[in-house]
Amino acid sequence: MKKISIVLLFLFVAFIASLTYGFYFPQRNQSYGGSFLIERGQGVFQISRNLKDQDFIGNNYLFNLYVFIFQKQNKLQAGTYLLDSSMSLYEIVSKLTSGDIAIQTVTIPEGFTQKQIEERLGFKLSQENLNGYLFPDTYKFPIDISADDVIKKMQENFNNKLTVDLREEIQRQKKTISDIVTMASLIEKEVRTPEDKKIASGILWKRLSIGMALQVDSAMETYQHRGLPTEPICNPGIESIKAAIYPQNSSYFYYLSSSVDGTTIFSKTLQEHNINRAKYLK
Secondary structure: OHHHHHHHHHHHHHHHHHHHHHHHOOOOOOOOEEEEEEOOOOOHHHHHHHHHHOOOOOOHHHHHHHHHHOOOOOOOOOEEEEEEOOOOHHHHHHHHHHOOOOEEEEEOOOOOOHHHHHHHHOOOOOOOOOOOOOOOOEEEEEOOOOHHHHHHHHHHHHHHHOOHHHHHHHHHOOOOHHHHHHHHHHHHHHOOOHHHHHHHHHHHHHHHHOOOOOOOOOOOHHHHOOOOOOOOOOOOOHHHHHHHHOOOOOOOOEEEEOOOOOOEEEEOOHHHHHHHHHHHOO
């Protein structure tokens, strides 16, 4: 009887040791990394089979046992994860329950058009023109993010940046957000510095007020038709939006960007503007 007890104890210890080794040590000698997707609604058994099929684990039953022993079955989160075959079950399960999904950092410069944003992301966002409201910024997106979620995040950012105070000032001026964003998109494409943007904004609003064509090179329709373009021509940053809301009055009516260094040259008269064109546009 004593010998049986010793054997059982030995087997129990060996079982615990094997579980410990299986749970906390890598199951693969070779190391390689890759992405692993948990789709919404997938259960533990499907997840473990997929892990085994992709060679991240050697034994899906051991994975299932670990998950149920430590009651992790309802904590596995959907998403795409970066895993390595050298990870232990403990490390893999910790990753899959943490929500530490794989992300990509994407920087959208000020003045990018929707088409340029789509080219940077590598997929189309929408058939609809969303220019003006996809706020330029640096984003951390899941690597499998959908077009709808990109649009949602970028438009939420726009709405957050356009504060209550800014919205109230737009309303006080009896302008619309569309007017401001469209004007800001022209300013973004035309002028570099915050100071020059405010002056250029004053010039353009002044031209509108007297019925003069805007004649902005970045939007050729402003040569053919008076008034603002029918829609924003790009996605402006907050500096350009603020410049559109708070234009600076001046005696200038014209401006151009030097072809040498991009400096904005302002002119009071058409004659002065033409002289500057000959001088700075080479």
